[in-house]
Amino acid sequence: xKKERYxxxxxxxxxxQGLSSVQVIPSYKLPSPVEIVLGFRDILIVGVPxxxxxxxxxLYSLYRVALGYAVAALLxxxxxxxxGWSPGLLRMIRPLFELVRPIPPLAWxxxxxxxxxxxxxxxxxxxxxxxxxxxxxxxxxxxxxxNPILIEAARTLHAKEKDxxxxxxxxxxxxxxxxGMRIGxxxxxxxxxxxxxxxxxEGFGLGYMIMTARDIQRPDEILAGMLVIGxxxxxxDIGLRAIESKTIKWQ
Amino acid sequence: MSLDLLELSKTFQGKGWxxxxxxxxxxxxxxxxxxxxxxxxPSGCGKTTLLRIIAGLEKAxxxxxxxxxKELVQGTEEVGLVFQEYALFPWxxxxxxxxxxxxxxxxxxxxxxxxxxxxxxxxGLGGFENRYPKELSGGMKQRVAIARTxxxxxxxxxxxxxxxxxxxxTRDAMQEFLLSIWQGRQGTTIVFVTxxxxxxxxxxxxxxxxxxxxxxxxxxxxxxxxRPRDRTSPECNRVKRxxxxxxxxxxxxxxxxxxxx
Ligand SMILES: Nc1ncnc2c1ncn2[C@@H]1O[C@H](COP(=O)(O)OP(=O)(O)OP(=O)(O)O)[C@@H](O)[C@H]1O
Ligand SMILES: [Mg+2]
Numbered sequence: 196x197k198k199e200r201y202x203x204x205x206x207x208x209x210x211x212q213g214l215s216s217v218q219v220i221p222s223y224k225l226p227s228p229v230e231i232v233l234g235f236r237d238i239l240i241v242g243v244p245x246x247x248x249x250x251x252x253x254l255y256s257l258y259r260v261a262l263g264y265a266v267a268a269l270l271x272x273x274x275x276x277x278x279g280w281s282p283g284l285l286r287m288i289r290p291l292f293e294l295v296r297p298i299p300p301l302a303w304x305x306x307x308x309x310x311x312x313x314x315x316x317x318x319x320x321x322x323x324x325x326x327x328x329x330x331x332x333x334x335x336x337x338x339x340x341x342n343p344i345l346i347e348a349a350r351t352l353h354a355k356e357k358d359x360x361x362x363x364x365x366x367x368x369x370x371x372x373x374x375g376m377r378i379g380x381x382x383x384x385x386x387x388x389x390x391x392x393x394x395x396x397e398g399f400g401l402g403y404m405i406m407t408a409r410d411i412q413r414p415d416e417i418l419a420g421m422l423v424i425g426x427x428x429x430x431x432d433i434g435l436r437a438i439e440s441k442t443i444k445w446q
Numbered sequence: 447m448s449l450d451l452l453e454l455s456k457t458f459q460g461k462g463w464x465x466x467x468x469x470x471x472x473x474x475x476x477x478x479x480x481x482x483x484x485x486x487x488p489s490g491c492g493k494t495t496l497l498r499i500i501a502g503l504e505k506a507x508x509x510x511x512x513x514x515x516k517e518l519v520q521g522t523e524e525v526g527l528v529f530q531e532y533a534l535f536p537w538x539x540x541x542x543x544x545x546x547x548x549x550x551x552x553x554x555x556x557x558x559x560x561x562x563x564x565x566x567x568x569x570g571l572g573g574f575e576n577r578y579p580k581e582l583s584g585g586m587k588q589r590v591a592i593a594r595t596x597x598x599x600x601x602x603x604x605x606x607x608x609x610x611x612x613x614x615x616t617r618d619a620m621q622e623f624l625l626s627i628w629q630g631r632q633g634t635t636i637v638f639v640t641x642x643x644x645x646x647x648x649x650x651x652x653x654x655x656x657x658x659x660x661x662x663x664x665x666x667x668x669x670x671x672x673r674p675r676d677r678t679s680p681e682c683n684r685v686k687r688x689x690x691x692x693x694x695x696x697x698x699x700x701x702x703x704x705x706x707x
Contacts, residue, residue, distance in 0.1 A: 348533040352547035
């Protein structure tokens with residue numbers, strides 16, 4: 196079973212390498228796997244632009260995402276719990292959010308630059324927008340999906356509103372909150388790279404790195420950078436899943 | 447000293463153009479403290495609604511519930527309710543479910559652990575204190591649910607078809623277990639809703655047969671046999687027959703099938 200999973204990718208890579216070697220695929224459009232590995236080595240030790248090494252690009256990107264994502268989670272989770280708890284609040288706030296939510300996070304870039312200037316704040320703001328709504332909506336639906344009988348069971352044990360909020364709604368919504376957090380980080384990570392296309396003051400960031408690689412005509416470095424972006428996204432998701440299954444042992 | 451149901455009526459108001467449902471009609475009854483009283487009646491007649499009103503989860507449209515002459519206020523510690531569907535908190539272990547009420551009450555951790563562990567032992571849940579509800583059998587879940595209610599020492603315990611979903615062996619064992627627990631708690635009143643006449647006869651001091659909706663008390667049986675009872679004894683069978691006679695007539699009526707005899 197395990198071996199079969201790697202078989203198809205391996206064959207594809209071999210065929211790709213073969214076609215590149217006999218120049219059926221032009222290397223200035225799509226570099227061969229070997230060239231991409233060499234490109235990876237270059238972004239690792241030479242840097243794009245030279246001196247700006249991969250790990251620094253990664254740190255800057257992760258920092259922007261962490262900032263925007265943390266703010267999104269810290270606001271969306273409590274707000275979502277409150278909105279799920281209070282029908283009045285839900286009715287009041289929802290129309291506003293329904294209006295804002297369909298605007299793609301990237302469409303906010305111009306106004307974000309106007310508000311925050313080019314730099315970490317705008318990037319974090321874009322990521323915030325991408326992550327906020329999935330976390331909020333999933334938190335709300337997590338609260339709403341709690342079996343009302345559990346709330347009543349708590350009431351028969353003399354629970355006050357505060358107890359119901361912290362001992363029933365919050366723990367009951369945790370699985371859904373995790374779903375929202377995973378969708379949120381996925382969207383946040385995607386928007387980050389696009390946000391970095393448009394403006395980075397510090398000269399670091401994975402999106403900035405692959406755009407620079409395009410400017411200097413290095414498709415091998417572009418593809419190596421894309422792979423790094425994908426792998427980091429995957430690792431983040433795996434990490435969150437691990438935290439999730441540690442936290443929710445009861446499902 | 448007694449639990450008094452005074453002219454209780456309940457109508458669920460339909461939402462918008464929805465029809466309203468008349469569920470309870472003038473329920474008037476006194477239950478002396480410390481008794482085991484079963485309620486039996488056609489499906490959908492309003493048994494759960496009555497328990498919910500006594501527990502304060504629902505407001506009566508008219509009438510009131512008194513305990514020892516005082517009107518019950520919502521959220522009182524005097525009354526505990528065991529739900530039909532267990533209603534365990536799935537994110538809490540056996541131990542955490544059982545100590546939930548004490549936690550809400552603000553009993554400190556060590557103390558409530560100690561009390562909860564006593565209940566775990568008493569209810570034969572030893573070794574399962576750190577399991578989540580999904581890992582427990584139906585009989586165990588029901589024991590957790592009962593322990594979670596009894597740990598608060600309510601004077602009136604309301605039970606809504608607690609053994610309805612158990613297989614018959616587990617059910618018999620749970621009935622005997624419940625009796626032993628109840629007999630160890632002087633003065634605790636149990637109001638027990640069931641569909642099962644056998645169960646009612648085996649357990650109760652008193653059986654109330656409800657009419658179809660809107661529910662009235664059709665008949666009241668005093669079950670005097672000493673415990674432990676033999677489920678197949680002639681006395682038990684006699685009471686069973688009498689209850690069934692009234693019940694089956696009422697059920698036929700409510701299903702509109704009087705020709706099936
Ligand atoms: N919140 C509610 N709003 C409207 N109607 C309700 C509500 N709760 C219960 N009812 C109706 O009241 C009637 C009695 O319900 P109840 O659950 O008390 O019956 P029951 O005797 O417990 O039935 P069962 O034996 O099936 O458990 C039913 O017709 C039900 O549809
Ligand atoms: Mg019912």
